[in-house]
Amino acid sequence: MSGRPLLNRRLDGLGTTIFAEMSALATATGAINLGQGFPDTDGPESVREAAVRALRDGRGNQYPPGPGIPELRQAIADHQRRFYDLSLDPDTEVLVTAGATEAIAAAMLALLEPGDEVIAFEPFYDSYAACIAMAGAKRVPLTLRAPSFRPDLDELRAKITPRTRLLLLNTPHNPTGMVLTAEEQSAIAALAVEHDLLVVTDEVYEHLVYEGTHRPIAALPGMRERTVSISSAGKTFSFTGWKVGWVMADSPLVSAVRTAKQYLTYVSAGPFQYAIAEALRLPDAYFDSFRADLRRKRDLLGDGLRAAGFEVYQPQGTYFITTDITPFGEKDAYAFCRALPERCGVVAIPNSVFYDDPDAGRSQVRFTFCKRDDVLDEAAGRLRHLAS
Amino acid sequence: MNARPLLNRRLDGLGTTIFAEMSALATATGAINLGQGFPDTDGPEEIREAAVRALREGKGNQYPPGPGVPELRAAISDHQQRFYGLSFDPDTEVLVTAGATEAIAATLLALLEPDDEVIAFEPFYDSYAACIAMAGAKRVPLTLRAPSFRPDLDELRAKITPRTRLLLLNTPHNPTGTVLTAEEQSAIAALAVEHDLLVVTDEVYEHLVFEGTHRPIAALPGMRERTVTISSAGKTFSFTGWKVGWVKAFSPTYWTRAA
Numbered sequence: 001m002s003g004r005p006l007l008n009r010r011l012d013g014l015g016t017t018i019f020a021e022m023s024a025l026a027t028a029t030g031a032i033n034l035g036q037g038f039p040d041t042d043g044p045e046s047v048r049e050a051a052v053r054a055l056r057d058g059r060g061n062q063y064p065p066g067p068g069i070p071e072l073r074q075a076i077a078d079h080q081r082r083f084y085d086l087s088l089d090p091d092t093e094v095l096v097t098a099g100a101t102e103a104i105a106a107a108m109l110a111l112l113e114p115g116d117e118v119i120a121f122e123p124f125y126d127s128y129a130a131c132i133a134m135a136g137a138k139r140v141p142l143t144l145r146a147p148s149f150r151p152d153l154d155e156l157r158a159k160i161t162p163r164t165r166l167l168l169l170n171t172p173h174n175p176t177g178m179v180l181t182a183e184e185q186s187a188i189a190a191l192a193v194e195h196d197l198l199v200v201t202d203e204v205y206e207h208l209v210y211e212g213t214h215r216p217i218a219a220l221p222g223m224r225e226r227t228v229s230i231s232s233a234g235k236t237f238s239f240t241g242w243k244v245g246w247v248m249a250d251s252p253l254v255s256a257v258r259t260a261k262q263y264l265t266y267v268s269a270g271p272f273q274y275a276i277a278e279a280l281r282l283p284d285a286y287f288d289s290f291r292a293d294l295r296r297k298r299d300l301l302g303d304g305l306r307a308a309g310f311e312v313y314q315p316q317g318t319y320f321i322t323t324d325i326t327p328f329g330e331k332d333a334y335a336f337c338r339a340l341p342e343r344c345g346v347v348a349i350p351n352s353v354f355y356d357d358p359d360a361g362r363s364q365v366r367f368t369f370c371k372r373d374d375v376l377d378e379a380a381g382r383l384r385h386l387a388s
Numbered sequence: 389m390n391a392r393p394l395l396n397r398r399l400d401g402l403g404t405t406i407f408a409e410m411s412a413l414a415t416a417t418g419a420i421n422l423g424q425g426f427p428d429t430d431g432p433e434e435i436r437e438a439a440v441r442a443l444r445e446g447k448g449n450q451y452p453p454g455p456g457v458p459e460l461r462a463a464i465s466d467h468q469q470r471f472y473g474l475s476f477d478p479d480t481e482v483l484v485t486a487g488a489t490e491a492i493a494a495t496l497l498a499l500l501e502p503d504d505e506v507i508a509f510e511p512f513y514d515s516y517a518a519c520i521a522m523a524g525a526k527r528v529p530l531t532l533r534a535p536s537f538r539p540d541l542d543e544l545r546a547k548i549t550p551r552t553r554l555l556l557l558n559t560p561h562n563p564t565g566t567v568l569t570a571e572e573q574s575a576i577a578a579l580a581v582e583h584d585l586l587v588v589t590d591e592v593y594e595h596l597v598f599e600g601t602h603r604p605i606a607a608l609p610g611m612r613e614r615t616v617t618i619s620s621a622g623k624t625f626s627f628t629g630w631k632v633g634w635v636k637a638f639s640p641t642y643w644t645r646a647a
Contacts, residue, residue: 040450051443
């Protein structure tokens with residue numbers, strides 16, 4: 001054991017997530033934490049009370065069924081019908097997971113073999129890189145470049161090789177807020193069909209699109225049988241701590257993902273599964289006002305960041321804003337974020353850590369706006385001292 | 389994608405757990421299900437009400453800290469001191485997981501590399517085989533034989549090779565109910581030290597020992613720095629659906645600092 005490092009060398013460099021590092025900095029300095037994307041206000045009381053009822057009625061206190069409770073799987077299928085007119089068999093085409101994070105891990109560990117290549121947008125959510133590495137596969141980045149962060153589809157085509165096993169998509173995209181257009185989705189789908197690739201798509205911000213509309217890529221011709229769609233309750237209902245996510249795909253794909261999933265956590269979140277089954281049936285007014293509220297917060301923080309001197313890249317979706325610090329005469333986002341709590345009492349995340357290409361995101365910094373208005377106002381006020 | 393199966397071939401034959409199959413049979417036939425190990429009576433009301441309070445007071449409704457909430461890590465550390473006289477630093481030596489299942493998966497994916505060998509008791513909990521396979525490592529079974537199901541320690545010694553990376557223990561043992569004796573633990577520990585092996589020990593039934601007493605193998609000389617101990621709340625408090633587990637192990641950083 002002493003002959004080599006304790007940690008699997010595939011996971012070299014993935015030791016501590018930037019979120020842990022920056023959240024620790026927020027705690028140590030008392031700074032306002034606009035780093036990690038979780039709301040400071042819980043979701044609807046009716047949903048919370050549904051969890052209380054489940055606990056007290058003894059529903060979900062013992063192992064739920066491996067694929068998730070039938071009520072939640074049905075609610076997920078109904079949600080896909082209601083919002084996207086997609087039809088899913090709740091018994092064979094839906095799998096409940098411990099948040100989208102477990103869904104991604106299970107999908108990668110199930111579908112990849114060592115030596116496979118995965119094309120994924122960069123900047124990327126850090127768990128993508130770790131899960132691809134654990135599977136022994138190779139991540140091939142497709143860089144989204146400021147200011148528009150649109151994917152270059154010619155570049156995508158050029159990166160496909162005989163070893164390419166799957167495309168890992170994320171729309172709305174964290175951290176840039178980019179939302180794939182219908183044309184981009186069609187072009188990506190055509191490439192997937194042409195090269196017979198699997199597609200895994202992380203759509204956890206599906207209800208936070210401010211310009212355009214979200215449409216699952218699984219709805220496109222030829223995509224259903226090759227696409228694993230991932231979503232979760234955390235972002236949509238503001239209960240990120242409950243960790244209820246799900247996988248939607250054709251039955252053979254769900255079976256494959258379930259095989260890996262059942263050995264990662266087996267099951268999870270018993271009582272919360274019942275609560276989220278109710279949450280998914282909330283009236284349209286909930287989803288509309290949630291989105292309207294976050295759009296307003298986006299504009300509130302965006303205005304504040306512009307006033308403070310940042311270059312702001314307007315996000316079309318998610319609850320993040322990517323900015324550039326070049327106007328301050330600075331270009332190292334990581335150093336900037338390390339110093340920011342001391343300089344003005346705000347924590348943010350350097351996008352540079354989400355790139356393989358160190359230059360592509362070197363001067364980009366991400367802020368979340370899923371916080372109370374007074375917190376966003378206070379943060380904007382503090383950031384205004386940067387320029388002086 | 390058509391050229392090969394959808395599922396990673398390392399996971400061949402691990403598609404559906406026997407528990408899913410038999411529980412489905414129980415549902416279909418209305419038979420009494422003595423198959424899967426979960427109680428039909430929930431744990432203490434005061435614990436359930438603690439969960440209700442946390443929900444209503446907004447504690448844990450958003451992402452808890454990555455290693456787990458400090459209150460739980462301190463409680464796990466205190467539990468180890470109280471029952472076993474073991475001392476773990478709650479900040480660096482305790483990690484909260486989504487049940488013992490996630491703890492096992494994370495431990496094996498972190499510590500193993502392709503072609504490592506893992507010696508594990510057989511019969512084994514099926515997630516052991518799957519996690520070893522996902523890590524690309526090789527499972528080497530040490531068969532526990534009826535009627536006593538004692539491990540054969542000469543056989544264990546014979547199975548250790550230069551490729552052996554870790555011993556995966558489980559005591560009290562599911563499914564046989566074997567509880568390792570102090571002598572067996574000492575012999576296993578001596579082998580681990582002699583061959584410089586890591587030890588991962590699943591002790592989720594620690595509070596369900598009817599003959600003898602449970603003692604964590606991590607407490608033995610030379611074991612602390614090489615042992616990852618896994619336990620969980622599900623079996624001890626009869627809330628298997630909540631999936632709260634934990635990992636306890638040595639933190640080189642902490643002890644260096646303390647020293």
